[in-house]
Amino acid sequence: MLRFFNTLTRQKEVFRAIEPGKVRMYTCGPTVYDAPHIGNYRAYTFEDLLRRYLKYRGYAVTQVMNLTDVDDKTIRGAQRAGLSLQAYTAIYKRIFFEDLRTLNIEPAEYYPAATEHIPDMVALIKRLLERGYAYRADGSIYFRISRFPDYGKLSHLDVRGLQSGASGRIDSDEYSKEDVRDFALWKAWTPEDGDVYWDTELGRGRPGWHIECSAMSMKYLGPHFDIHTGGEDNIFPHHENEIAQSEAATGMPFVNYWLHCRHLLVNNQKMSKSLGNFYTLRDLLDKGFKPKGIRYALLSTHYRQPVNFTLEGLRAAESAVQRLLDFMANLQTARGSGFDVEPLLQQTQARFEAAMDDDLNISAALGAIFEMVREVNRALAQGQLSAADAQQVAALMQRFDTVLGLLTPEEAPVSDTVRALVRERQAARQARDFARADALRERLRELGYLVEDTPQGPRLKRL
Numbered sequence: 001m002l003r004f005f006n007t008l009t010r011q012k013e014v015f016r017a018i019e020p021g022k023v024r025m026y027t028c029g030p031t032v033y034d035a036p037h038i039g040n041y042r043a044y045t046f047e048d049l050l051r052r053y054l055k056y057r058g059y060a061v062t063q064v065m066n067l068t069d070v071d072d073k074t075i076r077g078a079q080r081a082g083l084s085l086q087a088y089t090a091i092y093k094r095i096f097f098e099d100l101r102t103l104n105i106e107p108a109e110y111y112p113a114a115t116e117h118i119p120d121m122v123a124l125i126k127r128l129l130e131r132g133y134a135y136r137a138d139g140s141i142y143f144r145i146s147r148f149p150d151y152g153k154l155s156h157l158d159v160r161g162l163q164s165g166a167s168g169r170i171d172s173d174e175y176s177k178e179d180v181r182d183f184a185l186w187k188a189w190t191p192e193d194g195d196v197y198w199d200t201e202l203g204r205g206r207p208g209w210h211i212e213c214s215a216m217s218m219k220y221l222g223p224h225f226d227i228h229t230g231g232e233d234n235i236f237p238h239h240e241n242e243i244a245q246s247e248a249a250t251g252m253p254f255v256n257y258w259l260h261c262r263h264l265l266v267n268n269q270k271m272s273k274s275l276g277n278f279y280t281l282r283d284l285l286d287k288g289f290k291p292k293g294i295r296y297a298l299l300s301t302h303y304r305q306p307v308n309f310t311l312e313g314l315r316a317a318e319s320a321v322q323r324l325l326d327f328m329a330n331l332q333t334a335r336g337s338g339f340d341v342e343p344l345l346q347q348t349q350a351r352f353e354a355a356m357d358d359d360l361n362i363s364a365a366l367g368a369i370f371e372m373v374r375e376v377n378r379a380l381a382q383g384q385l386s387a388a389d390a391q392q393v394a395a396l397m398q399r400f401d402t403v404l405g406l407l408t409p410e411e412a413p414v415s416d417t418v419r420a421l422v423r424e425r426q427a428a429r430q431a432r433d434f435a436r437a438d439a440l441r442e443r444l445r446e447l448g449y450l451v452e453d454t455p456q457g458p459r460l461k462r463l
């Protein structure tokens, strides 16, 4: 039976989907103001493992991941770069999607961008105003925490004692708030926002970060869905606020299972942009590391244990992946007889599933796989593995790999030349010079790439 540790109850609970056979899940996505660091990718890789294992277990998964493309950081970044907010965030959206492909993270069903859902957020805030959960102050709108007695149920904090400054994300400059704990749903325009604002029924301004996730999750998944995830830093205040906003607006429970991964650390500190102790994916690729090794390093520690990131650790991860690849290649050479592989396969599959069912215990699951690899290698070396048995082993490995995502051939990162051609073609399209755009498409085809134009921008496919 599949069990997850639920942050809401601080217990491992049996997973029961709201609708049999279907899972609806929401995963907090990137703020697209910069290239993500690999700490962020620990969260997205954990979510990928969760998604893939739910599918392995037969669930149809609908996953939504938001793109935060308006907030203080994106606005400041765009201003510094002298670009429109849209042009600026488009750069980082593209990097994000490229990284996901490089890390073999399965795409979610929806990637809603905040700036494309302002009306949904406005409607939700209006509902909170009508129901007395929100109030206006100096043109902004705040959530009234004192009206929501369940506040704190996720983070298990005693919120009565909560002071401003307890979290960096509480804005203590808002003197007009009724209560220092109250958080902004809608931020009135200020001159620092420049040309970033929406004129709405709520006035001129922009949404707060938390309302974005409430509005977009409920839009695509309904008011009550199965799973919500993020890194541990999302628990408070972000997810606590999401619960407050959503449940206050609908009067219904919002999410059944909350799953949070621990941080990726560097020298026992959270890897983060603000501490400057980070690697982006490209930093590691430039050092010659391979995507699958990086994926393994991010994936192979249980998500509720912190991981200390080191380059030696990454090298060990690479050799683990290489061991699996060599194993798959060796299986092709089996021509022997005498070893009955069937019981070993059954036992390994049972161990893999029992481990993964137990709150995604990936280290035990990998342990079972590597034990099988050792035993089969021994049989191979002694000439005892038949070709038919080897095929069965390979099939089971492929089945495991629908969860692990480690065996598919490595994609070489796209070269700078190809990138430049894609950019040039995009510019030609924007200038409506379609003849030139077509010529560039042809050139890319010669280099082995097919360009597809998607709402998220051009996407490259290897031919």
Ligand code: AMP
Pocket: 028, 029, 030, 031, 039, 040, 041, 042, 043, 229, 230, 231, 232, 233, 234, 261, 262, 263, 264, 265, 270, 271, 272
């Ligand atoms: P952000 O773009 O800062 O909102 O973060 C995007 C996601 O990455 C969130 O789910 C965060 O919880 C997660 N995250 C940020 N830093 C780390 C880290 N060092 N380790 C694991 N997850 C992280």
Ligand code: ZN
Pocket: 027, 028, 029, 213, 238
């Ligand atoms: Zn969120």
